[in-house]
Amino acid sequence: MNTKKLTFIIMMGALGNVLFAISxxxxxxxxGIALDFxxxxxxxxxxxxxxxxxLITGLIAGIVPGVMFGPAGTGGWLGLIGLPIGKGLTGLTSGLISTRLDLHKPRKSLLGIPLTLASYIPEGLFTYTYFAFLLPFFIPTQILGGAVILTIMTKAIVEVLIMGFIIAALLGNKGFKDFVKNFFCEKQKLI
Structure with a gap:
């Protein structure tokens, strides 16, 4: 991994933490339930x-949410571990989807919304498992009930739908694609 790729990953990880803090x-x-973009x-x-x-960006972008929903929230130290893993799963899945489909061709932006939803499926399953089966071992069950899990999962799906529109717009934006491609091109053209 070269320094440009590493810089991009760190920059996106930092952006993820800032977007979380704002939302x-x-x-x-x-x-204990807040928006997370x-x-x-x-x-x-x-x-x-x-x-x-x-994957790496997801792990980095999950640090501040992990702290706020973990030790600083109701999830304890488990949140600091679980949230970065969940976000890493989404990053890994979106990357696997991207390598399978060539999303950089014209009209592929139409797939932004369904592919964003598909990218969230592993994290969604992990999130449900985390709240329904893992977290109850560490926090009192009266805090975490079915209604709370349903609220969290519904909120997450709405967020992912909104993010799908944003990703679709970015996939269709030539200027943005050229900017990002600059971080991942092996050979740089001299001007």
């Missing part, structure tokens, strides 16, 4: 940089 501070759905940066890294870039 967390402005979008409280309920106590950090996956935008993870999806960009996965769709444009591939599975490794998506």
């Amino acid at each position: 967390y501070l402005t979008g409280q759905v309920a106590p 950090s996956l935008i940066a993870v999806l960009i890294a996965g769709f444009f940089g591939g599975p490794k870039a998506g």
Whole structure:
């Protein structure tokens, strides 16, 4: 991995944490449940940089959400581990999808919404398992019930749909694609 790719991954990871902080501070759905748009940066890294870039970006972008929903929230230290893993799964999946389909051809932006939803499936399954089976071992079950899990999963699907529109727009934007491609081209053309 060269320094340009590493810079892109770190930049997207930082962007993911900033996007989380903004949405967390402005979008409280309920106590302990807040909007989280950090996956935008993870999806960009996965769709444009591939599975490794998506995975690493997801792990980085999950740090601040992990702290806020983990030790600083109700999830304890398990949140600090679980949230980065979930975001890493989305980045990995979007990268695998991107390498399977050539998303950089014209009209592929129409696939942005369904592919974003498909990229979230592993994280969605992980999130459900995390809240339904793993977290109850560490926090009192009266805090975490079926209604809370349903609220979290519904909120996540709505967020992913919104992010799908953003990703579709970015997949169709030549200027953005050229900018991102600059980080992943092996050979640079001299001007």
